[in-house]
Amino acid sequence: MTPSALPQSTPRRATLADVARAAGVSTSTASVVFSGTTRVSEATRERVLAAAAELGYAGPDPRAASLRRGRSGIVAVVLEGQLRTAFLDPVTIPMMDGLTDGLASLGAGVLLLRDEPGEGEVSALSTAPVDAVVLIGCSGRARASLEIVRGRGLPVVVIEGDAGEGIPQITLDNREAAAEITRHVKQLGHERVAAVTLPLDSDRIRGRVTDDRLARATIDVTLERLAGARDVYPDLPAISAGSSSIDDGVIAGRALLSDPVTRPTAILAQSDLLAAGVIRAAEDLGLRVPEDLSVAGFDGIRVDGIGPHMLTTMVQPAAEKGRAAGEQVARMLRGEPASSLHFTCRFRAGTTTAAPAV
Amino acid sequence: MTPSALPQSTPRRATLADVARAAGVSTSTASVVFSGTTRVSEATRERVLAAAAELGYAGPDPRAASLRRGRSGIVAVVLEGQLRTAFLDPVTIPMMDGLTDGLASLGAGVLLLRDEPGEGEVSALSTAPVDAVVLIGCSGRARASLEIVRGRGLPVVVIEGDAGEGIPQITLDNREAAAEITRHVKQLGHERVAAVTLPLDSDRIRGRVTDDRLARATIDVTLERLAGARDVYPDLPAISAGSSSIDDGVIAGRALLSDPVTRPTAILAQSDLLAAGVIRAAEDLGLRVPEDLSVAGFDGIRVDGIGPHMLTTMVQPAAEKGRAAGEQVARMLRGEPASSLHFTCRFRAGTTTAAPAV
DNA sequence: TTGTAAGCGTTATCAT
């Protein structure tokens, strides 16, 4: 534990002061050489750099710099649950990409955090040296994260979640978008229509969506998209999937299509992955899409694995959402006022919807 | 910019010294109340906490703490290329999950960094307050990252990459594993076999793998897995995919299967996604798997979208790889010696391989 | 159990 116990390879790392001394300048001058805040004569500049190279000095210690500056250059992104589940959702990835872009103007890094403080341990959120926080899909237990963040007085932006008073949030027009694609289906002339929804709550139970289950549902996105569809077809039957995946779409699709008598002529899926599964299920049953069954999705991601089909879907600006969040964070950090932003989806006609067969 | 210009909401945040003063104790005592390093009488403890609550003090400033301690509690993970592409690879996600687990004993957070320093800007790697670094898929340009890291004297672990002397690395038995699954196919009696490989280099050009292209290839994983397969079938024809995805698998599969005369009876895919695509291509052509065509994958991920099939594949311990990296980092940070670890894949028989039809 | 004191390595301000 004592320095002397170490191999010898740690003779105390050189500091800026060491470099300055070796170069025969003051620490402040040396500092300026690295930060570039002020003009420095070419001569001294080179002397300092040479001394640094000589001493193996790799630049200012970020910890000291961040204490002094009051900035660490790190923004925390709090994801719900396991990283695994978070990144399984294909919209998360472009969103994260957009976020890093939006943050780029700050030169900030992204610290990934989960919102579950594992086993009595204090949430890393309360001890991480971050300048700001982005909360994603802030529901239920994310409130705890929010409390910590507010306690620390950190700037925070929430994506797809309700954070209450004065906190900038990035939202999507889920209900309106769902209504729009549903109207498209209605205009094609479909009358027997059903929906496949995302999970209703964290239990992720599959099955027929009853009023009862709806009352206990906690996932806003699901509710909003269903509400939008029911704005068009008030009695729209729906079945909830266990997750947003192709396989769950297959299961739901099979359930909806198995009975040739009650079989719908169109299915509205709440995500593209679910839609892909429904298509698969339909084709397995010998139904042609869109001749025998129209299928609509939601998200507008690149779906890997539905072959020649182009999904009719609502394209959500996932990357833009992330970028917007990043930009609002950047603004707050610059002391500028930040605002909530609302994004809208865009209808994209594909080859998976058509008028019902006569 | 001056404090007075701000709304008033920033009357200087309370510091530990403020809290101590308010509680009538010394700063060190107050410090100890928060860190829990030493026993403190219940009475003072409560007085300090009360004072903290009163002043809205949310705990020690992590920046100051990390300067003092010489630790930031953050480990950087450097991914190749865009986050987008990194997270498109389904093995990355469990690996990241394992990594966070392995790091959990440290209570460290994970800072996501890309290895491409965007446009002349200094790589965040050189200015981020991190305690250690994990390099993933360190090839070519990641050498630059490695240089920075070594310059800063940070502990580093490399996953699936060669970092040279004395740097712990986490590797996989790609060649041996590829040979194993190839032997399985050979033992089933297949003689007309072909391979679908991962990209050969960052150009990601699709097509027949010639000796020429092979000589210029830069992606180790691809080369190792191909070498393993050719240990069994020395003349194994191969076609390279543009990426590890189902759609690219379809393309490659179609290319290999289109000619009924030369059509192989078994296809070895270098990833499960590619295998799924090959299966899709086969079924599109009216071939049954495994009766008319055997398909083997690699990775052992959950493939979303191949319906009833269970892929015959080599299961790689992705999460374990990540966890191991995390643990080695933890050891280095504790001053213990770290070591390189080599992982092996496990053969998993599925329903997609069988003896060729007679 | 509590207090004293000495930094941790920078950067910012203000002279010179």
Added chain:
DNA sequence: ATGATAACGCTTACAA
């Protein structure tokens, strides 16, 4: 263009 000086907010021997 350069330098002196004072923080930044905390932790941790060590002393009491």
